[in-house]
Amino acid sequence: MKIVRESLPDVVFVDLKMPGVSGFEVIEKINLLDPTIVTIVITGYATVNSAVEAMKKGAYDFLPKPFTPEELRLITQRGLEKRRLVQETIALRREKEMLREHFAAIVSHELKSPLGAIQQNLFGLEAELSSKLTESQKTLFERMKCRIADLLKLIHTWLRVILVDIKKIKESFAPVTVTTLISKAVESIQPHATRKEVEILISYEEPLGLVDGDEGTLVAALVNIVSNAVKYSRLGGKVLIKAKQEENSILISVTDTGVGISEEDLPYIFGDFYAGKPGPAAERGSGLGLAITRRIVEAHNGSISVESEVGRGSAFAIRLPALKSSVHNQPSLGAETYSDSH
Ligand SMILES: Nc1ncnc2c1ncn2[C@@H]1O[C@H](COP(=O)(O)OP(=O)(O)OP(=O)(O)O)[C@@H](O)[C@H]1O
Ligand SMILES: [Mg+2]
Structure with missing residues (x-):
């Protein structure tokens, strides 16, 4: 570990059985230090199980003893190539970020x-x-x-x-109630929905915890999703917004009975400027709503996913981490909201 820390090598060969410390531990520590360092396990105890275990801990490959010089050379070359590719990916990602700025x-x-x-x-x-x-x-x-x-x-x-400056958003994080987010979002879309005779239904599963986040941008993210649901609905359609807590996360889903998204479009809709097949001319957008939404959700350590079927509708799900034990700390809040809505 001392040599690794001092010289930051490209490739490390590790034994699994060593006095004092196990190879697994070494692999984990190297991974923590620099995940791009390629670790290759060399051992005489080459059982499939320990190989799998080592790979799970982050080892790149496994070289059972005895091996020929040619085998060692080959695996080293592959390890170096892997490290080069990983570093290249990281550099490209950084470059993309800089380009964006x-x-x-x-x-x-x-x-x-x-x-x-x-x-x-x-x-x-x-x-x-x-x-x-x-x-x-x-x-x-x-x-x-x-x-x-x-x-x-x-x-x-x-x-x-x-x-959408992720660092800035994070500076203004505060506990936010999910019901507030949803009602604010719906409020701003209601006129559009009324014009299109689209009914927006809301259902909460109590108790519902809080999320740590920036209210303004989270509302904006929801507005994008719900306004899409309305925009891509037919006259008289329905949009259902649901929220519930699942262990440590809060799940907000927006389901519509609209035109749906084709399989070819689905992988790209969260990208910048991706607008699907031309819809009704009046409802064309710039194809940025979902890209913004994804960035906001990810800045909140959340995730967004979609399921859709052409002609039947779409379902978007946003998952945000719940504030720790917020449900237990706020029992009355949950109960009140519940009785209010009944
Ligand atoms: N609920 C939905 N039903 C059907 N298609 C959808 C839905 N939500 C998004 N899409 C498809 O995904 C594409 C991208 O959505 P996104 O919100 O990013 O852009 P937009 O709505 O076209 O424009 P903008 O939101 O920037 O005004 C849309 O053009 C549309 O084809
Ligand atoms: Mg949109």
Whole structure:
């Protein structure tokens, strides 16, 4: 372990049976120190069980004694290759993060500012010419203004996604009640639902604990999911929001009876700018809602998943870690909410 700590090698060969400390322990410690270091177990006690056990603890491979120099060379080469790939992946991920941040700066400076200036000039020009403009010229001005406003709106949403700053969100974490999140989200979507004659139903399974999080962004995440459910519902459809506690996590599900998502689209809907097959023109979005939502949920150490069937509807599930023993600390809260809703 001393050598490993001092030299941070690429590959480590470990015996399983050693005096004082077991190979398993060494593998675990190396993994904690630097998970990219490749550990290969060399042992005379090469039973399948200990091999499996070593792999579970994070060993890369297993070399039973006796082995030929060629076998040792081969496994070393593969180990080195594996480490190179892992390091490359890490570097790429870091690069992607940096690109994302740079991209935000580029978008805001190089696109947003000049576009804003064009918009202002257009307003000015239109005001100056207003008395001289023919009807068709006025229509042209309107069209330009609309297009520019749309572009600015898109850039704003764009920036919002890129700038969902996980560290900042985490700074403002506080205990939040799940029922508050849901009612705030529903409140903002209700008008849209009413227009589409979509009924939003809510059901809580008590007792329901608290989550540690940022209320504003969590509501925004829910708004995205529920507004999708309404948006991709047919006239007169139903949207069911359920919340319940499962051991240490809180599960919020949003189920709709809408158009559903095709199998080809399903793996990509949480990506940036992914909007599925063209739906009704009025309901097209920028394809960012779910990307933002995923980022918010992950910033809360939660996860989001989806199940869907074309023509039958979709079910989105958000799982957030419950605040420790929040259920036990707040028995009256749960009971009150329960009696309120009855
Ligand atoms: N409840 C749903 N039912 C059917 N399709 C859905 C549902 N939710 C999402 N989708 C599909 O996933 C795609 C991505 O959703 P997302 O919310 O990210 O973008 P959007 O709704 O198109 O635009 P935005 O939310 O940015 O206005 C949608 O375009 C749609 O095809
Ligand atoms: Mg959406």
